Amino acid sequence: MPPVDRRVLLSSGLAAGALAAGEAAAEAPGGAPLIHHVFFWLKNPGSKADRDQLIAGLETLRAVEVVKQLHIGVPASTEKRDVVDNSYDVSELMVFASVEDQKRYQDHPLHLKFVADCSHLWRKVVVYDSISA
Amino acid sequence: MPPVDRRVLLSSGLAAGALAAGEAAAEAPGGAPLIHHVFFWLKNPGSKADRDQLIAGLETLRAVEVVKQLHIGVPASTEKRDVVDNSYDVSELMVFASVEDQKRYQDHPLHLKFVADCSHLWRKVVVYDSISA
Numbered sequence: 001m002p003p004v005d006r007r008v009l010l011s012s013g014l015a016a017g018a019l020a021a022g023e024a025a026a027e028a029p030g031g032a033p034l035i036h037h038v039f040f041w042l043k044n045p046g047s048k049a050d051r052d053q054l055i056a057g058l059e060t061l062r063a064v065e066v067v068k069q070l071h072i073g074v075p076a077s078t079e080k081r082d083v084v085d086n087s088y089d090v091s092e093l094m095v096f097a098s099v100e101d102q103k104r105y106q107d108h109p110l111h112l113k114f115v116a117d118c119s120h121l122w123r124k125v126v127v128y129d130s131i132s133a
Numbered sequence: 134m135p136p137v138d139r140r141v142l143l144s145s146g147l148a149a150g151a152l153a154a155g156e157a158a159a160e161a162p163g164g165a166p167l168i169h170h171v172f173f174w175l176k177n178p179g180s181k182a183d184r185d186q187l188i189a190g191l192e193t194l195r196a197v198e199v200v201k202q203l204h205i206g207v208p209a210s211t212e213k214r215d216v217v218d219n220s221y222d223v224s225e226l227m228v229f230a231s232v233e234d235q236k237r238y239q240d241h242p243l244h245l246k247f248v249a250d251c252s253h254l255w256r257k258v259v260v261y262d263s264i265s266a
Contacts, residue, residue: 034209035226037170039261055266073263076167076232079239084260091263093168099209106212127217128172130206130224133188 032131033068034096036105039088041124050121051089057118058092064108066101070094088126102129165264166201167229169238172221174257183254184222190251191225197241199234203227222255235262 044050051074058072071093075086096102105111177183184207191205204226208219229235238244 034211035204035206035224036211037226037261071168072266073168074266076235076262076264078167078169078232078235078262081260083258084262086262088261090266091168091261093170093263099211102209102211125216127214128170128221128224129209129211129217129219130226131209133205133207133223 032098034099034102035128035130036092036094036096036102037128037130038092038094039126040090040092040122041087042089042121043123044121045089054090054118054121057114057121058090060110061092061094061105061114064105064110066096066104066108068095068097089122099129099131165231167232167235168261168263169225169227169229169235170261170263171225171227172259173223173225173255174220175222175254176256177254178222187223187251187254190247191223193243194225194227194238194247197238197243199229199237199241201228201230221259232262232264 040054042050042054055072058070061067062070073091073093075088075091078084078086094102094105096105173187175183175187188205191203194200195203206224206226208221208224211217211219227235227238229238
């Protein structure tokens with residue numbers, strides 16, 4: 001699929017969307033969809049330039065073919081509750097067709113370049129990888 | 134939308150899907166889509182019965198109208214890396230059309246019932262709420 005089509009796919013509206021099907025009937029060939037959610041804590045959380053640079057770096061990852069969806073976020077202003085962690089600065093939610101595709105992404109030159117270019121910006125990163133229960 | 138249609142929507146295939154559009158052009162009326170990702174650590178992680186009960190409880194939340202997408206997961210078998218936290222037992226990824234809808238969900242009787250019925254199962258829960266950067 002050309003990059004433009006994928007960008008349209010990635011930005012299609014909420015009403016028409018579904019993340020990754022949990023039900024067996026919708027499993028992609030080769031495995032079950034994998035949700036990869038990453039949270040970054042910046043060394044300089046007050047720096048808009050650093051935040052923008054990290055976000056721009058994450059945007060380059062859309063070009064990785066195995067990345068089916070990418071959503072770059074910041075903490076939402078939901079109600080304060082003890083269980084809510086809004087201390088992070090930037091989040092990255094990706095969907096892959098399989099565990100194997102996520103591994104291909106980890107080894108992809110664009111991902112390696114992203115880490116080389118941007119890892120100096122964060123002091124902490126936490127990754128959660130999940131598959132359908 | 135009748136529940137059956139929503140269930141089809143929620144389980145539609147990966148190729149056709151998109152989570153919540155980040156771009157302004159795809160903002161839902163009333164606000165930007167909100168991603169609500171919750172991780173549960175069971176008191177008895179070895180208990181399949183407890184895990185199944187928690188998953189069944191989470192399934193009841195599909196009936197909450199403002200929940201646009203729900204994906205219930207368990208840790209994936211991705212490569213071991215220091216930054217990957219696979220210590221949790223069950224995850225819940227929801228998408229709402231707005232911050233306000235997430236608040237309606239928090240106050241919804243079905244959500245309150247879920248917490249009353251299932252909170253004894255977990256020892257720890259962490260919530261990340263994010264909106265498009």
